[in-house]
Amino acid sequence: MRFGIVVFPGTWSDGDCHHVIHSILGHTADYLWYRDRPDLTADYDCIVLPGGFSYGDYLRAGAIARFSPVMSSVADFAASGGAVIGICNGFQVLCEAGLLPGVLMRNNHIQYRCQWTNLRVERTDTAFTRACAPGQVLDVPISHGEGNYFADEGTLARLEDEGRVVLRYTTPTGEPAPDANPNGSAHNIAGISNRDGNVVGMMPHPERCCEEIMGGCDGRLIFESAVRWRMSQSG
Amino acid sequence: MTNIKGGGVDKKVLDEIALSEDEYQLIVDRLGRQPNRVELGMFGALWSEHCGYKHSRPLIHFLPSEGKRVLLPPGQENAGAVDIGDGLAIVFKIESHNHPSAVEPFQGAATGVGGIVRDILAMGARPIALLNSLRFGPLDDPANRHLFNGVIGGISWYGNCIGVPDVGGEVVFADCYTRNPLVNALCVGLIRKDQLVSASLGAPGNVLLLVGAETGRDGIHGASGLASRTFEEERELRPTVQVGNPFLGKVLIEACLEARDSGCLEGMQDLGAAGLTSAAVESAARAGAGLRLDVSRVHRRDSGMDPYEVMLSESQERMLLVTTPEKKAGLEVVFDRWEVPCVEIGSVNSTRYATVQDGDEAVASLPIEPLIDAPKYRLEGVRPREQERLARYPLGRVPLPDDNPTRVLLKLLGTANVGSKEAVYRQYDHQVQTNTVVTPGSDAAVLRIKGTKKGIALCTDGNGRYCYLDPYAGGAIAVAEACRNVTCSGAEPIALTDCLNFGNPEVPEIYYQLEWCIRGMAAACKALGVPVVSGNVSLYNETQGKPIYPTPVVGALGLLEDVTRHVTSSFREPGDKVFLLGRAEVRGRSAELSGSEYLETVHGIVAGKPVISLAMERRVQQVCRRAIVEGVVTSAHDCSDGGLAVALAESCIGTGVGFDGAFPVVGRWDAALFGESQSRIVVSVPPDRGDALVKMAGELGVPLVELGEVTSGGRFSIDGSVDIDVSDLAQAWRGALGAI
Numbered sequence: 013m014r015f016g017i018v019v020f021p022g023t024w025s026d027g028d029c030h031h032v033i034h035s036i037l038g039h040t041a042d043y044l045w046y047r048d049r050p051d052l053t054a055d056y057d058c059i060v061l062p063g064g065f066s067y068g069d070y071l072r073a074g075a076i077a078r079f080s081p082v083m084s085s086v087a088d089f090a091a092s093g094g095a096v097i098g099i100c101n102g103f104q105v106l107c108e109a110g111l112l113p114g115v116l117m118r119n120n121h122i123q124y125r126c127q128w129t130n131l132r133v134e135r136t137d138t139a140f141t142r143a144c145a146p147g148q149v150l151d152v153p154i155s156h157g158e159g160n161y162f163a164d165e166g167t168l169a170r171l172e173d174e175g176r177v178v179l180r181y182t183t184p185t186g187e188p189a190p191d192a193n194p195n196g197s198a199h200n201i202a203g204i205s206n207r208d209g210n211v212v213g214m215m216p217h218p219e220r221c222c223e224e225i226m227g228g229c230d231g232r233l234i235f236e237s238a239v240r241w242r243m244s245q246s247g
Numbered sequence: 248m249t250n251i252k253g254g255g256v257d258k259k260v261l262d263e264i265a266l267s268e269d270e271y272q273l274i275v276d277r278l279g280r281q282p283n284r285v286e287l288g289m290f291g292a293l294w295s296e297h298c299g300y301k302h303s304r305p306l307i308h309f310l311p312s313e314g315k316r317v318l319l320p321p322g323q324e325n326a327g328a329v330d331i332g333d334g335l336a337i338v339f340k341i342e343s344h345n346h347p348s349a350v351e352p353f354q355g356a357a358t359g360v361g362g363i364v365r366d367i368l369a370m371g372a373r374p375i376a377l378l379n380s381l382r383f384g385p386l387d388d389p390a391n392r393h394l395f396n397g398v399i400g401g402i403s404w405y406g407n408c409i410g411v412p413d414v415g416g417e418v419v420f421a422d423c424y425t426r427n428p429l430v431n432a433l434c435v436g437l438i439r440k441d442q443l444v445s446a447s448l449g450a451p452g453n454v455l456l457l458v459g460a461e462t463g464r465d466g467i468h469g470a471s472g473l474a475s476r477t478f479e480e481e482r483e484l485r486p487t488v489q490v491g492n493p494f495l496g497k498v499l500i501e502a503c504l505e506a507r508d509s510g511c512l513e514g515m516q517d518l519g520a521a522g523l524t525s526a527a528v529e530s531a532a533r534a535g536a537g538l539r540l541d542v543s544r545v546h547r548r549d550s551g552m553d554p555y556e557v558m559l560s561e562s563q564e565r566m567l568l569v570t571t572p573e574k575k576a577g578l579e580v581v582f583d584r585w586e587v588p589c590v591e592i593g594s595v596n597s598t599r600y601a602t603v604q605d606g607d608e609a610v611a612s613l614p615i616e617p618l619i620d621a622p623k624y625r626l627e628g629v630r631p632r633e634q635e636r637l638a639r640y641p642l643g644r645v646p647l648p649d650d651n652p653t654r655v656l657l658k659l660l661g662t663a664n665v666g667s668k669e670a671v672y673r674q675y676d677h678q679v680q681t682n683t684v685v686t687p688g689s690d691a692a693v694l695r696i697k698g699t700k701k702g703i704a705l706c707t708d709g710n711g712r713y714c715y716l717d718p719y720a721g722g723a724i725a726v727a728e729a730c731r732n733v734t735c736s737g738a739e740p741i742a743l744t745d746c747l748n749f750g751n752p753e754v755p756e757i758y759y760q761l762e763w764c765i766r767g768m769a770a771a772c773k774a775l776g777v778p779v780v781s782g783n784v785s786l787y788n789e790t791q792g793k794p795i796y797p798t799p800v801v802g803a804l805g806l807l808e809d810v811t812r813h814v815t816s817s818f819r820e821p822g823d824k825v826f827l828l829g830r831a832e833v834r835g836r837s838a839e840l841s842g843s844e845y846l847e848t849v850h851g852i853v854a855g856k857p858v859i860s861l862a863m864e865r866r867v868q869q870v871c872r873r874a875i876v877e878g879v880v881t882s883a884h885d886c887s888d889g890g891l892a893v894a895l896a897e898s899c900i901g902t903g904v905g906f907d908g909a910f911p912v913v914g915r916w917d918a919a920l921f922g923e924s925q926s927r928i929v930v931s932v933p934p935d936r937g938d939a940l941v942k943m944a945g946e947l948g949v950p951l952v953e954l955g956e957v958t959s960g961g962r963f964s965i966d967g968s969v970d971i972d973v974s975d976l977a978q979a980w981r982g983a984l985g986a987i
Contacts, residue, residue, distance in 0.1 A: 024679055024680075153678055175277055
C-alpha cells in the first residue's frame with residue numbers, strides 16, 4: 013500500500029502522518045511537494061492532506077493552498093475514485109478546492125482548541141471508516157482555531173439525507189449534545205465525505221492517537237480503513 | 248577612515264540608546280575617536296543591558312555550568328546543548344520578552360516565541376517543544392486582563408502555526424506584576440550531536456547570506472531602549488515592538504534544517520535583539536574574524552531606510568547563514584525551493600573589524616573587540632529593610648481561620664494561582680509532532696524521543712514571593728522545585744536553563760536580590776549536581792517605581808532512560824497506599840506558613856522566611872526517582888503552592904478517584920495542611936509495594952509517613968478535618984480562571 017502525503021508551506025502534520033503510516037502501520041509513504049503536479053493515479057493508493065497552517069491560513073484556512081499545482085493532481089486522483097483524506101487543514105483545503113461542500117469557519121468561541129473529543133462513526137462504508145463499527149465512538153484529539161463546519165441549510169439537509177456526515181462530535185456515550193461540540197459546527201459535524209465515500213475530510217487528528225503511549229489507538233482505524241477499502245477495490 | 252561622516256553627540260541621542268555619558272566617553276577612549284551615528288547605534292545595541300549583560304555578567308559565573316553531559320560552554324553559542332546518549336543532543340534555552348509584552352502583549356509574546364525558536368534553530372536543531380512561564384497582575388484589573396488575553400493569544404497564534412507543541416510552563420498572578428507581565432519562553436530542540444551548527448563566521452573568504460523576512464523599521468532600539476531600562480510612557484514605545492510572521496517562521500525552520508542537511512552550511516546565527524548588528528558582530532567574535540557588510544544589498548520592507556535603521560532593525564524571521572563561495576549555490580537552491588528570500592550581504596575577512604558599507608560608501612568601521620566587551624558593573628547590594636522586617640514577622644500570632652479546613656481547601660483550589668490552567672493550555676497545540684506522552688497539567692511534561700527508548704521531562708519553576716522574602720532561599724528553591732518536578736515524572740534532572748527577571752539593578756536593594764538569588768540558585772545546582780547550560784537576564788522590570796518580585800525562572804530538563812516508566816501526578820488505582828516522602832509525620836509549625844499561598848489568600852499576608860535543606864532535597868528526589876524507575880511508585884506529586892492538602896486533592900482530580908486520609912495532624916492544622924515547606928513529595932504505591940518504598944527511603948535516610956489510601960468512592964477526606972466530594976474540589980479547581 014502506497015500513501016502520498018501532500019506538503020504545503022506551513023503544513024505540520026506531514027511528519028506525524030508519515031510516522032503512523034510508515035513506522036506504525038508498515039506501509040510506504042512519500043511526501044508530495046505542493047509545487048509539483050504528478051499523475052497520482054498510477055503510483056498511489058491513498059492521498060493524505062495533513063494538518064497545519066498552509067500559507068499561515070492568513071487569508072482563510074486552505075484558501076491559498078487550493079491553487080497549488082499539486083491540487084490538480086489530487087482532484088484528478090479523487091475523480092478517478094482514489095481515496096483522499098483531508099485532516100484538519102487538509103479538510104479546509106478540500107472544502108476550499110470544492111472537493112467537499114461547505115466551509116470551516118472560526119470556532120464559535122473564537123479560541124484555538126487542543127483537546128480530546130469523542131466522535132461517533134455515522135457511516136462505515138467510506139474509504140476511511142471501513143474498519144469502524146456503526147455507531148462506534150472514537151477518542152480523537154482536535155487542534156484547530158477554524159473547525160466550525162458551516163453549510164447552507166439545503167447542503168446540510170443533502171449531506172444528512174445522503175448519509176455523508178461521517179463523524180459527529182458526541183459525548184463519550186455517543187450523544188451529539190451541544191456540550192460535546194468543541195467549535196460550534198453545524199449538526200456537530202466533525203467529518204464529511206463526498207457522494208462516493210472516497211474523499212473524506214475531518215477536523216480531528218487521527219494520526220495523533222495511533223499508539224497507546226500517545227493516549228489511545230482509535231486513529232489507527234481511520235488509516236486501516238483505507239487499506240481495507242483499497243483491498244476491496246482491487247478484489 | 249576619512250570617508251566616514253560623523254562625530255559629536257548630545258544627551259538625547261545617548262538617551263535614545265540608553266548609554267550613559269561615561270559609557271560614551273569609554274567608547275571614544277577605546278576607539279581613539281568619536282563614533283559616527285551608525286557606529287554609536289551599534290555600540291548602543293551591543294552595550295545594552297539586554298545584549299551586554301552589564302550588571303549580571305559578573306554574577307552569572309557563580310552558576311555551575313559544567314557537567315559530563317554538557318556539550319558546549321554556556322554563552323558560547325545561542326543555547327546550551329546536552330548529551331542524552333544515542334548520539335543525540337538536546338538544545339534548550341529560556342528567554343524573556345517582558346518589556347515588549349507590556350507594551351503590545353499579543354505581538355510581544357508571539358515574537359518571544361518566534362525569537363527563542365530561532366535561537367534553537369541556529370544550533371541546527373529541530374524545535375520539538377515550547378514552555379511558557381508567565382506572570383501577571385490580578386485579572387480583576389482590566390489592564391492585566393488585557394495583557395493576559397493578549398499574551399496567551401500571541402503565544403497560541405505563533406506556537407500553533409509553527410507546529411511546535413507547547414507542553415507546559417506556569418501562569419502565576421501577583422500584584423507586583425500589574426502592568427509589567429513576565430513572558431519567559433523556553434524552547435527545546437533535538438539534534439544529532441554530529442550535526443550541531445556553530446554561530447561562527449568561520450574562515451576568511453566565507454560569504455554571509457541573509458535569509459528570511461525583509462528588513463523593516465520595526466523593533467529599532469528594542470534591545471537598548473525597551474529591554475534595558477525602566478519605562479513609563481509605554482504607548483510611545485510601540486514601534487519598538489516587533490511584529491511576527493509565524494508562517495514564515497515555520498517555513499524558515501524547514502528551510503534552515505534542509506540547509507543544515509545540505510552540507511553547504513558553515514555557520515548559522517539568528518537575528519534577534521539588536522538585529523543584524525549583534526548577529527554579525529557576535530558571530531565574527533566567535534571566529535576571531537572580521538567582516539564587511541553592504542547594507543544596500545539587504546532586502547527591505549520599507550523604502551528609504553538608512554544604514555542605521557538597517558543595522559538596528561529587529562524585524563523577525565531572519566537568519567544569517569555562513570557558507571563558502573563554492574557552496575553558496577547549494578544553499579540558494581534550498582531557499583529557492585522554499586520560496587524564502589536569500590541574499591548575499593557580505594563576507595568574512597581577517598581584519599577583526601566590522602566594516603559596514605552602503606554601496607560604495609563606508610558608513611561604519613569598528614574593531615570587534617570593544618563592541619562585544621561591554622563594561623561590567625559590580626555593585627554593592629544592600630539587603631532590603633523590608634526583607635528583614637518580614638523575616639521577623641510573628642507568624643505564630645496569625646490566627647487560625649474562621650473557615651473550617653474543607654472551606655479553606657476549596658478556597659485555595661479556586662484561586663488563580665492554584666487552580667487549573669486548562670483554560671490557558673487548551674489554546675496551545677500540545678500534541679503536534681506526536682511526542683507528548685504527558686501533556687500539560689502534571690508536574691512536568693514528558694516527551695518521547697522517537698527511535699530510542701528514552702524520554703525527556705520538562706518544566707519551569709520560580710516562586711517570586713519566596714525570593715522577595717529571602718532571595719537566597721528563594722533562588723535555591725526555584726532550582727530545587729524545578730528538579731523536583733521533573734523527578735516526579737521519574738526523570739533525572741540533567742540540565743537547567745534560567746531566566747532572571749528583576750527590577751532596576753542600579754538600585755542597591757535590587758542588586759542585592761539579584762546577587763543572592765543567583766548565589767542561592769548556584770548552591771542548589773551544586774547540591775543537586777545539575778548545571779545551568781543557558782539563560783537570559785531581564786532587568787528593569789518595574790513600573791511607576793515599584794519593582795516586581797525578584798523572579799528567577801528555572802527551566803529543567805530531565806532524562807528518562809525508559810519513557811514507558813514515567814508516572815504522572817494523578818493517583819492510579821483505588822486501594823493504592825499514599826505516602827508523603829520527606830517527613831516522618833504531618834506536623835504544622837507556624838514557620839511553614841512563610842510565603843505560602845494560604846497566608847496571602849486567607850490572611851492577606853506576605854511574610855516569613857522560606858527555608859530549604861538541600862541535602863534532604865537531594866535524597867528525597869533520589870528516593871522518588873528510584874521508586875518510580877523500579878516500578879514501586881505509581882504516581883508522584885510535588886507539594887508546592889497550597890501545600891499538602893492541595894497536592895492530595897490535585898492527585899485525585901486527574902483520575903476522579905477518592906482519598907481516605909488517616910494521618911494525625913500535629914500542631915497547627917492550617918500549617919500542616921496548607922504550609923509550603925520544601926522537599927516533600929506525595930506518592931502512591933500499590934498495596935503490596937509499601938514495604939519496598941519504606942525500605943528504599945530507609946536506605947537513603949529519607950523520612951516518610953503513610954497518609955492513607957486511594958479510594959473508589961470519589962470522596963476526599965482527611966481524618967477529622969476535611970470531608971468533601973472530589974467532584975466539588977474539581978469544580979472549584981477547574982473554575983479558578985473563570986471565563987477567559
